[in-house]
Amino acid sequence: MATAHEPEVLSVEDVVADVDRHHAHDAEGADQTMVLNMGPQHPSTHGVLRLVLEIDGETVISCAPDIGYLHTGIEKTCEAKFYQQVVPLTDRIDYLCPMTNNLAYCLAVEKLIGLEIPERAQYLRVMLNELTRINSHLVWLGTHAMDVGALTVFLYCFREREDILRIFENVSGQRMMTSYFRIGGLALEPPLDFYDQVRNFLKTFPEKIDEYQNLLTGNPIWINRLKNVGHLSAADAIALGVTGPPLRASGVDWDLRRDMPYSGYEKFQFKVPISNDCDVWARYVIRLEEMRESVKIAQQALDGLPTGRITADAPKMILPDREQMKTQMEALIHHFKIVTEGFAVPAGEVYQAVESPRGEMGYYVVSDGTAKPYRVHMRNPSFATLQALETMCKGRLLADVVAVIGSIDIVLGEIDR
Amino acid sequence: MADALLTKEAVMEAHGANAAIAALLTADSSIITNAKFACNELTLTVPREKIVTACEIVKQAGYNFFEDVTAVDWYPSEPRFQLSYHILSMGLKERVRLCVLLDGGDAVVDSITGVWPSANFYEREIFDLFGIRFGGHPNLRRIMMPEDWQGHPLRKDYPVEGYR
Numbered sequence: 116m117a118t119a120h121e122p123e124v125l126s127v128e129d130v131v132a133d134v135d136r137h138h139a140h141d142a143e144g145a146d147q148t149m150v151l152n153m154g155p156q157h158p159s160t161h162g163v164l165r166l167v168l169e170i171d172g173e174t175v176i177s178c179a180p181d182i183g184y185l186h187t188g189i190e191k192t193c194e195a196k197f198y199q200q201v202v203p204l205t206d207r208i209d210y211l212c213p214m215t216n217n218l219a220y221c222l223a224v225e226k227l228i229g230l231e232i233p234e235r236a237q238y239l240r241v242m243l244n245e246l247t248r249i250n251s252h253l254v255w256l257g258t259h260a261m262d263v264g265a266l267t268v269f270l271y272c273f274r275e276r277e278d279i280l281r282i283f284e285n286v287s288g289q290r291m292m293t294s295y296f297r298i299g300g301l302a303l304e305p306p307l308d309f310y311d312q313v314r315n316f317l318k319t320f321p322e323k324i325d326e327y328q329n330l331l332t333g334n335p336i337w338i339n340r341l342k343n344v345g346h347l348s349a350a351d352a353i354a355l356g357v358t359g360p361p362l363r364a365s366g367v368d369w370d371l372r373r374d375m376p377y378s379g380y381e382k383f384q385f386k387v388p389i390s391n392d393c394d395v396w397a398r399y400v401i402r403l404e405e406m407r408e409s410v411k412i413a414q415q416a417l418d419g420l421p422t423g424r425i426t427a428d429a430p431k432m433i434l435p436d437r438e439q440m441k442t443q444m445e446a447l448i449h450h451f452k453i454v455t456e457g458f459a460v461p462a463g464e465v466y467q468a469v470e471s472p473r474g475e476m477g478y479y480v481v482s483d484g485t486a487k488p489y490r491v492h493m494r495n496p497s498f499a500t501l502q503a504l505e506t507m508c509k510g511r512l513l514a515d516v517v518a519v520i521g522s523i524d525i526v527l528g529e530i531d532r
Numbered sequence: 533m534a535d536a537l538l539t540k541e542a543v544m545e546a547h548g549a550n551a552a553i554a555a556l557l558t559a560d561s562s563i564i565t566n567a568k569f570a571c572n573e574l575t576l577t578v579p580r581e582k583i584v585t586a587c588e589i590v591k592q593a594g595y596n597f598f599e600d601v602t603a604v605d606w607y608p609s610e611p612r613f614q615l616s617y618h619i620l621s622m623g624l625k626e627r628v629r630l631c632v633l634l635d636g637g638d639a640v641v642d643s644i645t646g647v648w649p650s651a652n653f654y655e656r657e658i659f660d661l662f663g664i665r666f667g668g669h670p671n672l673r674r675i676m677m678p679e680d681w682q683g684h685p686l687r688k689d690y691p692v693e694g695y696r
Contacts, residue, residue: 186676190661191685195692226571353597356650367622374625463536465571466618466629468599479616481604494600494618502653531676 148176151513155184159262159517162527166504166516173512178505185531193491197457198224199298201491205478206292208493209529211254214240214247215471217296220491222377223467223478224298227460228432235423236300237379242313242416243286243295244378244469245409249320250279251472251524252402252409256327259399259521263340268330275323278316285309299433300426310417317414324406331399341396345507345519348393355506356499359474360405361523364390364397371470378469382419383412395522402524405472432458457486466494473497473524495529536570543567547574551621552628555593556586563589566631575616577631580641586630587617587647595621595628598648601655603662607688612636613664617644634664643669661686 148171155163163184169176189208193201205220206213218240225232232240257272280290286305287295295302331337347357352365362369370387372380388404390397426433434453435446452458462484468477474496481490500523507519537543547553547569556563556576563586566577578586587598597620604614611633620627632641643666644651655666656675663684666672674681683690 183674183676183678188685191690191692229571354649356598356648369622374622463570464575464604464616464629465573466600466616466627475599477600477618479600479602479618490602490604492600492602494602498653499650502650 153516155181159520160527161258161520161525164501164520164525164527164530168508168513168516170513173514175508175511175513175516178508178516180501180504182501182527182530185527187532189532190491190493193488195487197486198460198488199453199457201488202296202298203292203294205493206294207528208495208532209471209473209476209497209526210291211251211526212247212472213291213293214243214295215469215476216493217294218244218378219467219469219471219476219478220480221296221298222469223465223480224460224488225427226465226467227463227480227482228298228429229461230299230427230429230432232300232378232427233424234379234421236425236427238416238420239301239305239425240296240378241380241383242413242420243283245413245416246279246282246313246316248409248472249406249413250276250283252406253279255402255472255521255524256399259518259524260331260337262517262521263337265331265334265337268327271323271327271330275320282309282312282316285312297426297433299429300424304425310420313413313417317410317417320410321407324403328403338396340518341394341399341522343394343396344511344515345395345522346393347503347507351506352503355503357474357503357523358496358499359470359472360398360401361500361503362474363388364401365393366391371468371475375468377467383415385412395518398522398524459484459486460488468494471496473526473529474500493529493532495532497523497525497527498530501525501530536568538568538570540564540567543569543574550574550628551593551624552576552590552595555589559589560585573627573629575629575631577633580632580634583615583617583630583632584642584644584647587619587644590619590628590630591647593621594623595619597622598644598650599627601644601651601658603658603664603686605662605686605688607636610635613639613662615641615658615664639664640667641665642667643672645669660684663687 148169151168151170153168154160154165165181167179189204202217205216209216253272253276257269260268283293284290286309287293347365349365349367352362368389373387385408388401390401430449435450439446440450460482462482464481466479468475477494479492480488483489508516563578563582564576568575599618599620601617606612613634615632617630618627643655655669658664659672660674660676661684
């Protein structure tokens with residue numbers, strides 16, 4: 116039987132040495148800086164982010180993020196799964212936008228195979244992706260406002276988020292880890308009441324955004340905490356790999372949905388909000404505008420939804436429907452083969468990026484011609500954006516760090532993977 | 533989809549006007565050792581010692597945004613490691629993949645943090661998970677795994693379930 120670990124007890128000498136060190140520190144003068152540990156269990160770090168801050172009084176001198184607390188080796192796990200089995204793993208790296216991750220991964224594999232996705236599936240994917248974006252931005256707005264001290268907004272945001280989660284549950288059977296996308300299309304035809312549910316949500320949601328703006332935009336505390344805080348110039352943003360709303364808030368007009376369209380985004384009309392303010396406030400304004408644009412895109416997808424199949428015509432890669440499986444020998448064989456041995460993907464490598472709510476979400480998939488991916492790498496927006504944290508916080512007040520972390524909207528699940 | 537072009541000659545012939553290829557060849561005619569165009573993606577292999585130069589050249593040519601770098605372990609074949617740098621041009625709206633091949637026994641390459649500071653975390657991640665070292669990196673420490681971890685989990689000879 117294993118014995119319990121002995122708790123590590125500090126000896127008297129250690130304690131005395133520690134006290135001496137502190138005294139020596141005081142004696143050398145007050146101009147010294149202090150190292151402050153923030154996190155990993157800090158309510159405003161949105162997960163388990165640890166920051167090692169060097170502060171001089173209230174001013175931040177340096178800020179070093181320490182990550183890896185949530186590392187679960189998802190990239191390694193992917194190598195041991197069939198291509199389709201990786202989809203549920205992609206949900207779990209960024210739990211606030213599962214559909215975006217599904218889409219990026221599926222697009223990457225589809226590109227490798229050369230699968231043609233029917234228009235109906237593309238439209239549904241776009242619609243669900245925009246709902247995911249709204250969902251993610253609502254969580255961001257609620258928690259960001261809570262960090263800065265406006266507790267009420269959180270409840271308002273989660274009220275609407277609940278509506279979206281109900282839509283997700285209806286369409287996929289799951290509220291958060293939807294895994295609804297398949298390589299080659301979608302898992303199931305959406306239920307009939309799904310369209311009404313989405314239509315009702317899209318009709319009422321713009322008023323709700325007005326409501327959030329009424330609560331926050333004119334509020335002097337909110338303005339003072341956000342304006343001119345966390346400055347990030349356009350050049351710095353590009354050099355540090357920042358993407359998504361923080362990049363657009365720094366005045367760089369770049370959105371993958373418009374500039375390098377995927378999954379049929381070129382058929383939709385929408386604006387890309389830009390701001391030259393480069394601060395936390397600009398990121399707030401841009402995300403609110405993005406929610407309005409997302410409503411427009413989802414509405415266009417709903418109105419223009421074509422009829423047809425929701426999966427590509429590739430019986431050796433896509434599970435047959437129940438009816439076919441029970442009546443056709445071929446379909447039964449395909450079903451058995453796909454479930455037991457997956458499907459081979461031609462050798463090669465692809466990089467597919469999509470615009471996630473946080474920025475550029477890229478999947479690099481390498482195939483060696485077998486049924487399991489040889490290598491899957493995720494380029495996560497939060498991982499890169501976190502590098503810009505020091506630039507945004509340096510020389511500013513300690514309290515601003517909380518506002519800045521909120522404004523870059525990080526999800527530790529995708530940073531650590 | 534365009535057919536895959538798998539040899540250097542075929543890519544040079546079909547995509548010789550590509551901004552990255554043109555700029556690289558103008559600066560150094562021997563810098564591209566291999567090239568591939570598949571799935572509408574351009575891959576250029578450059579020698580290990582010239583990766584920083586190659587990055588500077590493509591940056592000058594308009595590929596302004598560094599997206600990603602990661603490694604692939606081709607164990608047990610040699611050269612064992614493949615580093616894939618994905619670089620985006622916001623102006624041209626296209627990306628290029630630069631590849632570097634490294635031998636397993638000598639997995640060292642120059643850091644490109646001088647060209648794009650954003651490579652910092654990515655190179656640390658590769659160092660942590662693959663054990664490839666980056667010369668001139670400002671802070672080459674483990675990033676995901678604990679500091680005292682033994683081994684590099686994303687190498688193919690590291691078991692999926694870990695050592696127990």
